[in-house]
Amino acid sequence: MIMDYPILFHLSFLFVPLFILLISFSTIEVVNGGFSVKLFRKNSTNVPHLLDTVISPTRADIGLHIIELSFGNPPTKYYGVMDTGSSLIWTQCLPCENCFPQKDPYFDPKKSSTYTSVYCQEDECNRLEANVRQCSSQNQCGYRYSYGDSSRTQGLLALDTITLESSSGGVIPLQYMIFGCGHNNLGNFDNKLMGIVGLGRGPLSLISQIGPSFGGRRFSHCLVPYFSDYYSPSIMSFGSGSEVVGDGVVSTPLITKESKPFYYVTLKGISVGDTYLSLHSSSKGNMIIDSGTTLTFLPQKFHDQLVDEVKKQVPLQPIIDDPQFGGKLCYRTFDLQEPIITTHFEGADIQLKPTQTFYEAKFHVLCFAFGSISSDFGIYGNLAQTNYLIGFDLEREVVSFKATQCNLHHSLV
Structure with missing residues (x-):
């Protein structure tokens, strides 16, 4: 938020x-x-x-x-x-x-x-x-x-x-x-x-x-x-003991911006399956990691490119005639196995399954959990953060990710 x-x-x-x-x-x-x-x-x-x-x-x-x-x-x-x-x-x-x-x-x-x-x-x-x-x-x-x-x-x-x-x-x-x-x-x-x-x-x-x-x-x-x-x-x-460590951990630098106390990181691009889409931005700290926002938001032009590529790779016809979904990319299905979407942060590639990139808008309707924003930076929402152990270290100025089945992550660390 x-x-x-x-x-x-x-x-x-x-x-x-x-x-x-x-x-x-x-x-x-x-x-x-x-x-x-x-x-x-x-x-x-x-x-x-x-x-x-x-x-x-x-x-x-x-x-x-x-x-x-x-x-x-x-x-x-x-x-x-x-x-x-x-x-x-x-x-x-x-x-x-x-x-x-x-x-x-x-x-x-x-x-x-x-x-x-x-x-x-x-x-x-x-x-x-x-x-x-x-x-x-x-x-x-x-x-x-x-x-x-x-x-x-x-x-x-x-x-x-x-x-x-x-x-x-x-x-x-x-x-x-x-x-x-x-x-x-x-x-x-x-x-x-x-x-x-x-x-x-x-x-x-x-x-x-x-x-x-x-x-x-x-x-x-x-x-x-x-x-x-x-x-x-x-x-x-x-505090101590909360560090994300071990096999499979990837980390990306936190970028400090004056008077804006957000968790800024740098997104290089996004892959849909094997197709890489470059953000074409030289700006450091172009994404905010925000647990108070549900969806992930991207600059308009890049978002449109991403949606077009997802349409190509999902073997279903999208819903285009139902106004209740407000122009979002949605499919009548209860299960999607593809595409795999990878967010490429500086030094950290985060692979997301459809359960992290689509949400159930209504019974048997799944909608794409990426929206557009009019600014030149984006927001990494909480749905994309699920099933990752994510560590924010303000002392080392990094945020770390480790793929984890969170509902089985029972032991206190």
């Missing part, structure tokens, strides 16, 4: 995959100064509670990944969008002047003994980007964030304890965490969601804040595909 710098495109609210993934801090293991958590995929239908507190979301059309943690003291459960495309952690807070509906109560700062306001002259306030920073009449540090899908949050910056819980009763309290207490919010969210957990490169993101305590600013995740069983677990790890 990309924050506006200015407005960019984030379309995770589309009717894309029929799933929501729950990243549940319910099984935690501290390893070499870092820690790992199990990720649980949840189907969009009503199923029994996972462990003792988690309820399956009911919406089937958001294509997001959800991270569970707790705010305040005593801890209050929180479910937020896991988002490598932004850097603010925020939740809906009382008084909620204009908030989107959520099933659980809004966070009440008055009920948390560790809640602390941040004032405009304090260092924490200066970590906000100047274009989103505000100052209230009471000299409290305010913010106003908006995202490419028209979601937004406005509120006050604050400090409080963020707690990670284990099913065995153990907890990891993270004190004095900076977050946004949102009093005026708009979002295309399921009513289980309460906000967004920014995992980007900015100073206020979760990884930037906890990195010094857990062995460095690094983390990895392995996202299961949407067709997995209800309780298929996988792993998200933070």
Whole structure:
């Protein structure tokens, strides 16, 4: 989910995959100064509670990944969008002047003994980007964030304890965490969601804040595909021990761009089967890796070339007369075995099967999970990231990929 710098495109609210993934801090293991958590995929239908507190979301059309943690003291459960495309952690807070509906109560700062306001002259306030920073009449540090899908949050910056819980009763309290207490919010969210957990490169993101305590600013995740069983677990790890290593690992440099704290990498081209399509771009950092966006977006001309080549290699007639698919490349089928698409990043070739490049738009209709964007850079969405163990290492400035059957990736690392 990309924050506006200015407005960019984030379309995770589309009717894309029929799933929501729950990243549940319910099984935690501290390893070499870092820690790992199990990720649980949840189907969009009503199923029994996972462990003792988690309820399956009911919406089937958001294509997001959800991270569970707790705010305040005593801890209050929180479910937020896991988002490598932004850097603010925020939740809906009382008084909620204009908030989107959520099933659980809004966070009440008055009920948390560790809640602390941040004032405009304090260092924490200066970590906000100047274009989103505000100052209230009471000299409290305010913010106003908006995202490419028209979601937004406005509120006050604050400090409080963020707690990670284990099913065995153990907890990891993270004190004095900076977050946004949102009093005026708009979002295309399921009513289980309460906000967004920014995992980007900015100073206020979760990884930037906890990195010094857990062995460095690094983390990895392995996202299961949407067709997995209800309780298929996988792993998200933070700090030491989260490095992606071993046979089959490929890495590409992270490119730093001033005032834009995204995970930029360089895409050289894409192959459809054995046919290579060059992006014809000399620009470094022309793709953003974003877990808050479902589809992958490419510059218009290159996207059109890719679609034309996919049409040549899929031995089916595409749907061209159904307006509900909005001009997308779709096929009436429940299974595709080809084509194999390879994204060629600088130093890293990532092979994608149809389960990572097509989504089920409706029963027995599969649509191509690549869209076009009017800018000269693209967005690498979360569907293409499934079944890869992906490690972001901000200390070494690389992102690493390892093909992994994520729904069988059970062991904590």
